[in-house]
Amino acid sequence: MNWNLVIRQIRTISKVEIARYVLARRWLGVYLAAFAPVGLLALDRLIQSRRTIPSISDFSQIYAVLFQTFVLRLSVFLSCALVFSQLFRGEMLEKTLHFYLLTPVRREVIAVGKYLAGVTAMALIFGTTTLLSNLLLYSNSPSMSSFFFEGPGMSYLGAYVLVVVLACAAYGGIFMLAGLLFRNPIVAAFLVGVWEAFYFILPETLQKLTVMHYLQSLLPLVIDRGPFSVIIDPTNPILSVLVVIGIAVGFVFLSGKVLRRTQIAYSAD
Amino acid sequence: MASSEDRQIVFDNVSKSYGEVLGVNHVNLSLEPGITSLVGPNGAGKTTLMNLMTGLLRPSKGTVSVLGVSPSDPEVFYRNIGYCSQFEAFPRGLSGYQMVHSTLMLHGLSPQKAEERSWNVIERVGMTEAARRRVAGYSKGMRQRIRLALALAHDPKVLVLDEPLNGLDPMARNEAIELFRKFAESGMHVVISSHIMHEVDIISDRVVMMSGGYVVAEGDIQGVRHEMEEHPIQILIRCDRPGLIAANVFEQDSVVEARIHSDGLGLLVSTRDPDRFYDLLNRIILQHRISIEAVSPADENVHAVYQYLVGGNGMGTS
Amino acid sequence: MAVYKRTYTRYTGPLTDERWRFTILPRFMLKTVFSSRIALLALLIAMIPHLIALVLIYLRSHVDSLIALQLQDMAQELQYLNIDGRFFLVVFAFETFISFAIVAFLGPGLVSPDLSNNALPLYLSRPFSRAEYVMGKLSVLALLTSAVTWIPGLLLFFLQTVMTELSWATGNVRILAGIVVGSWIWILTTSMLALAMSAWVKWRTIATASLLGIYFVAAGFGTVTNEILNTGYGTVLNMASNMRMVWRWFFLGESVYRVEVGPSVTLPAWTGLAAMAVICSVALLLLAWKIRPAEVVR
C-alpha cells in the first residue's frame, strides 16, 4: 500500500470535487439554508425590535430551540442529504462516473476522496454559520463577555460547533452510501429523516441506534420534547464522539465496497 | 519469454446481458498488438465489448484479461489502458486542462510533471487555446479531442476508442488516423470502433465484425473476404461497349453473373476466380479496342464484407 | 396498373391562426399526463373536500326531512352550521394545499424532460416563441388545478343558491368573486413557481422535492423569523398564509390579517398578494433566462 500515492490521490479527488460543486447551482439551497439564521440574527441585532432585553439563560434557551429544531434537523440534515447523495448518484445521472472508474485508484480511495471533500465543505459552512449565529445572538445581551469568559459560554459554543461537524460526518456517510445504492435517494433521505427527527419517541434500545441520540448527548441544553418523549440518560461525551465517528467511517468503508462492484450501465431513462 | 497471454487482449467465452437485454454472447477473442477495428450496426454489442475490455462492465460469464491483467484490480489494470468512450457528458464546472491534469495526478505524477505532460497531450490534440475554458461550453468536436487527450495522457499500452473520429473535422480525422497508426507501429494495442467503412479500410490491421451480440467474423480484411467462397468477387467495368465484353466473358465457367448497368456504360461481373478473369478481360479489351473508363473490384473493402455478413440496407437488422 | 412512387411533397394547405397556437401544448400534454393512472387518482382524491361540502350544503337546506327520518341530533347540529364565507374558507383551505401538491408532482414533468432531452431547439425553431412555450405549459397546470379549485367551487355556490333563495347569492357576491379570482391567483403563483423550479433543476424528482421544500421549510423559517425578530412579516415566507390572507379578505371581508404564530400583530391583507406577485416575477425572470434555444455557456 503506497501511502503517499494514496494521500496524493485523496487530495486530488477532494480538490476536484470541491472545484466542481462549490459554485454549482445545486449547492445554492445549501448556502441559503446555512446562512439564513445568520441573516436573521444580524437583522435582529440591527433593528433591536425587543423592548426588554431577555436574560442570558433566555438567550441560551432561544438558541437551543433554534439550533435543535431548525439548524440540526432541517438545514444540516437536508443539506447533507442533498450534497452527499449526489456525490455518486449525481455522477450516475449525469453519466460522468466513468471518468473516476477509469483511473488506477482503489475504489475505497475514490469514496474517501469524495467523502472528505463533502465533509470539509459542509463542516466549514455550518461551522462558521453556527459560530456567527451564536455570537450574534448573545451580542444582544450586555453581560455577554462575562458569560463567555467566566461562564460556560465558550464550552456551549464549542459543543454546538462539534455537534454540527459530527452531524455532517455521520449523515454524510449515510447519504453517500444511499446515493450509491438507491436510484432515488430522496426516498431514503425521507425515511432516515423521520427516524432521526422523532428519535425521542423510540424506546431506549432503539434510541441508541439513532445518530441524533449521540449528538443530543453532547448538547449543553436539552429542550423539552413534548408529552410523548422518552427521556433516557445521555451517553458520556467521549463515547458519543467515538460512536458518531465510527458510524461515519463504517459507512464510508461500505461505500468503497459497493463502488468496487458498481458497473457503468447508464440506463437511458 | 513473456507468454503470449501477456501481449494479448483475451476474451474467454464471454457473455454479458443486462436483465433480459442481450449485450454480447459467447465471445472468444485474442487480439494481437496493432489496430483492431470493431464494426457492426448500432446495438450489435460493440460498446458492450469495449466496456468489458476496459473493466467498466463485468462479464456475466467467462473472463476478460488485458496484457495478462484482470480488470478486477484497478490499481494495476488502468495504468496500461486508455479509454475514449462515446459518453457525451462531462463534469460541469471543470475546464479541459483541469480534467487532464487531475487524471495525471491520480496516476501518481507530481504536480509539475502532470502539468507539463498535460499541456503536451493537450497540444497534441490541438486544444491548447480552448483548454482553459469550461468543458460545458465546448463544441462536440472539442469534447471529443479532450476525451482523446484523457485516454492518451498517461501513455497507455492499450488504447480503446469508441468511434474516436465522431464529430472531428476532416483535418483532425487525418491527424488522429496518423496518430493511431504511429501507436500501432510502436507495438501498442489500438482497438477502434467505427461506422465509416472507408476509414476502417485504411486504418485497420484486422477487423472484428459483430452483429446481434455475436462475433460474425474476425481477421484481416482480405483474409475474411477470401474465406467466404459463397460470395464471388464482383468487378465493375465502365466502358463504351459493355455488351461486347459480357458476350465474351461467359467462356470462363468461373464467371457466375454479368449485369449491364442501366446507363449502358457499365458492366458488373461476378467471378470465383478473379486472376484468370483479369487475363481474359485484358485480352478482350486489346482484341476489340474497347475504350475503358474504369475497372475496379467492387467489394475488396470492408463495406462489401459488412453488407454480405450483416447486410440489410433498411433500418439496420438489430 | 399504375404504380405510385411515394416521393416527398410539400404542404401547400392553409395554416392555423397564430394567436391560439399555444393551446397545442395542453392538448398534447394532457394526454401524456392522463396516461399515468396516478394523475387520475390524484385528481379524484382532490375532489373529496368539495364532495363533503356538497353533502353538507344539501343536508343543511333539508333539515326538516332529517327530522322526519328521526335523525334529531344530526339535524340539531346542522342548525348551527350556516353556509357562509367561513364555510367556503374551510373548503378552500384544503384545496389550497391539494392543488399545490398536484402542481408540485405534475409540474416538473412538463419542463424538466424538455431541458434534459434538449427538446427546446425543436420547439423554438418553429413559429412558436418562448412566451408561447411557457403559456402552453402553464395552461396545462392551470387546467388541472382549475378542475380542483374554482370550477367545483362555483358548482357549490350555484347549488347553494338553488337550494335557498336568490337573495343568498346577491348577499354573498363577495364569495363568488373570491372563488374565481382567489383561485386564479393561487393557480398562477404555484404554476409559475413549479415551471421555474423545474427549468432551474433539470431533474423531475429534485424539482418536486425542492418545491415541497419551499412550501414547508420556508414556512417553518417564517415562523422562526417571527419569533426572533418579534415581527409579523415572517409570515410572508409562508405561501399558505399568504393565500389565507387573500381568502379571508374575499370570504370574510377582513382587510387585516392576524398572525397566528409569534407576537399577535396584524398585517394588511394585501401583503399576501404582494408576496405572491414577487414570487411570480422572480419565476418569470428565471424562466426567461432558462428557456432559450441554445444554451450559452460563458
Added chain:
Amino acid sequence: MAFIELDKLSLSLGDRPILKELTGAYSGRCIGLLGPNGAGKTTLLQTLLGFHRPTSGTARVLDLDIRTEIRKIRHLIGYMPESDAFIAGMTGIRFVRMMAELSGLPSEAALERAHETLFYVGLGEARYRALGTYSLGMKQMAKLATAIVHGPRTIILDEPTNGLDPAGRIRMIQLVREIRDTQDINLIVSSHLLRDIEEFCDEVMIMKDGLIVTYCNLEEERRANRKFLQLETRGENASFLEAAEGLGCTCAVDRRSSRVKMVLPETVEIHDLYQLAETHTIQIRRIQYKRDSLQDIFMKAMDGGSPKGGS
C-alpha cells in the same frame, strides 16, 4: 433567386467573436457547410434561425430579414438539430404531429402528414412506439421527420449522418437526395463526413475561424481539376512504369497500398496502357480516373486558400 443572403453578419457570444462580417448570396439546391471544430458552423445555422441576435449586420432567408421577420421565416424552415433531441413520454406519431401543428398545420392535416412522413423516412412500423425505445438511428430519422413534416421551403440539417451505422447512413443519404430533387426546396447540410457531403451537395461553403474561406460549386470543381489515373497491377511493374514514362506519363507509386498515380499526356490513351501491360506481361487489376476530391478542396481551404466572400 438566392435563398440565403448574408450582409456583414457578425456575432459575438460573451466577448468572443464567433461570426466575422459574413457577406454573400447563395442559391445552391443543397449547400454543404464544412469547417473545423469551432469554426462557427452551428452558430451560423442557429443565427439564421434567430436563436442568437446578430451583433451587427443582418441576413435574409428566402428574402425575409432575420431581424424583423423571423416568425415568417420559421414557417418556411425545417431544422434538424445536431444533438439528440426528443420529447419524453410521447410516441413517434404524436411527436411528429405536434411538431407539424406547431408549424401551423391544422390538426387533421398534421396527423395525415405525420403518418406520411414517418412512412417516408422508414419509421412506418415503429411510429406507435414511445420515442424512448428508439435506437440512435431511429431517433435521427424521427428528427428528420419533424424537420420536413410541415413542407418547408428551406431545410437545415446539422450533422444528419453522424453516429449512424452504414445501413442508416445509406438510408439518410438517399432521403436527402430525394428531398433535394423535389422542386423549389433548398437544403443546408453541415457535416464532417466529406464522402456524405459529396453524395448529396452541389455547392460547398467552407468556414474557418468565423469566416467563409471558400465557396465553390462541386460540379465545376470536378470538371476544372486536372484528371489523374489510379492504377493497381499484379506482378513486377517496374519495367511497365518505365515504358509508360517513356510515353510521357508521369508516375508516382504509393508505397503502402502499392497503388500507382499516373498523369497521361493528351497523346496517350488508356488503351495504350493495356498494350504496354500486355507486352510487359503484367495484369491490370484496377484502373480509374480520380479527381481532386472534396478532401483536397478542404485541405487547400484550411491552409489559407483564397477567402471568397467573408471579410
